[in-house]
Amino acid sequence: xxxxxxxxxxxxxxxxxxxxxxxxxxxxxxxxxxxxxxxxxxxxxxxxxxxxxxxxxxxxxxxxxxxxxxxxxxxxxxxxxxxxxxxxxxxxxxxxxxxxxxxxx
Numbered sequence: 001x002x003x004x005x006x007x008x009x010x011x012x013x014x015x016x017x018x019x020x021x022x023x024x025x026x027x028x029x030x031x032x033x034x035x036x037x038x039x040x041x042x043x044x045x046x047x048x049x050x051x052x053x054x055x056x057x058x059x060x061x062x063x064x065x066x067x068x069x070x071x072x073x074x075x076x077x078x079x080x081x082x083x084x085x086x087x088x089x090x091x092x093x094x095x096x097x098x099x100x101x102x103x104x105x
Contacts, residue, residue, distance in 0.1 A: 027085065028052075036062035037070035042085050047072070 027042030028034040032052035034041060045060055046052030053059040060080060061073040072080040078092040 033062070036060070036072040039072045039080060039082060041072065041083060045083055045090075 029043050029046065029052050032043075032046055033048040036047055041047050041060060043052075044054035044058045046054070046058060047060045047062045050056070050059055061076060062070055063073060064070050074080045074090065074092055078094055080090060080092050082089075082091040084090075
């Protein structure tokens with residue numbers, strides 16, 4: 001009976017430790033901001049301080065809009081919507097342009 005209690009307590013401690021560790025983002029350098037709005041910013045990217053990113057090419061800007069939303073910017077011209085280290089992708093929003101011609105050459 002005592003052994004069962006110890007096993008139960010050990011399992012509970014492991015469960016609490018796993019749950020607590022899952023809430024922190026281990027991919028962010030200590031002391032650096034981990035989110036901008038609803039976008040998580042894992043290392044090698046960084047926001048806030050230049051030292052939070054691997055180098056200048058990975059430094060992102062987090063700005064607030066007039067309606068208190070935060071936007072993450074890549075190279076100050078492309079709003080960033082998602083960063084996935086697992087997929088190796090950065091999703092940005094770029095403007096679409098097109099020309100319409102009503103006759104063929």
